[in-house]
Amino acid sequence: MKVYLDYAATTPVDDRVFEAMRPYYTDVFGNANSVHSYGQEAAAAVDNARRTIAECINAKRTEIYFTSGGTEADNWAIKGMAVRYKAVTGRNHIITSAIEHPAIIESVKYMSKHGFDVTFLPVDEGGIVRPEVLEKAITDKTVLVSVMAANNEIGTIQPIKELAKIAHAHGAFFHTDAVQAMSSMKMDVRDLDVDLMSFSAHKFYGPKGIGVLFVKSGVKPDKFMIGGHQERTMRGGTTNVPAVVGMAEALRLTVKEMDENNATIKAARDHFLDRIRKEIPNIRINGSLDSRVPGNANVTFEYIEGESLLLSLDLAGIACSSGSACSSGSLEPSHVLMAIGVPVEISHGSIRFSFGKHTTLADVDYVVDELKKAVERLRKMSPLTR
Secondary structure (H helix, E strand, O other): OOEEOEOOOOOOOOHHHHHHHOHHHHOOOOOOOOOOHHHHHHHHHHHHHHHHHHHHHOOOHHHEEEEOOHHHHHHHHHHHHHHHHHHHHOOOEEEEEOOOOHHHHHHHHHHHOOOOEEEEEOOOOOOOOOHHHHHHHOOOOEEEEEOOOEOOOOOEEOOHHHHHHHHHHOOOEEEEEOOOOOOOOOOOHHHHOOOEEEEEHHHOOOOOOOEEEEEOOOOOOOOOEOOOOOOOOOEOOOOOHHHHHHHHHHHHHHHHOHHHHHHHHHHHHHHHHHHHHHHOOOEEEEOOOOOEOOOEEEEEEOOOOHHHHHHHHHHOOEEOEOOOHHHOOOOOOOHHHHHOOOOHHHHOOEEEEEOOOOOOHHHHHHHHHHHHHHHHHHHHHOHHHO
């Protein structure tokens, strides 16, 4: 039996999305920036996709910019806004949280080497950025605040609307990385009042290699990808028409079927948590369970090494993760778990199980049965339990 519980890393392309993309690889293959009929047919598909995506997040069509994915969108938001508005306003302070995705953390670290001061906001034990913490940290030099909508490791949902309100009250812009949120949360950019928002198709059953940066009308980040006149001159590079079409269809289906999928996913996740709490001793559920996306369960198994557990589960046909796929291979403890106070000595025993719309209760039962056996075997081998 094979069970995939790493939906936070990536998702399979929905069959309906694949079929929507298919004609744009073979029949409608023109360059969307060409003036002939082949190009104009492709351009029309891109325009329709842009409109669909805008409607899904309550944005304007002209506020949607296509990128190669969430990492590029995050980089553009941080670097583009910092460079542009330091020149315009003289502000040189960026605020983010201590539990952001590496795309944000490394971008702000890069800007700290180029004349910017950076503040990393602490989170509480549930992984939440409290508005009063931002209020104390923000200054009249703050140009941008960036806080993710939902964390990729522990699934914690942030109070984005309240945080954006504080940023705007101090004359700063607000960006949110919504890559992990988009599959299970309705992200209305008008209601949230964010200035920029990043997301990526492969997290909600769309293709890899395509993302979006929403940029509110009137907000003008510096150009990030210099080249041709694509994306209204803001992002050069030949438009990936099939991926753009696929992203739009994936997001349309995600929004349409969100409530139904969330109920199914949450039922699987909760069944998993109920069983492991009852049947596996010495575990810790990381992050808030009250403010959390439905598909995430981050669990620390005391006295064992997470990588050994991952390998044991993989041999049983079970795919899960030790944290962010973008940080895999690192020997350092998770910066997210460190920020919420998980002790270093047990942090390496943490596993992220992420559930999707294809996960069944039978899948969960198989995983828990195999997990119990693997944990018991590894603990018997561990010197920490002797």
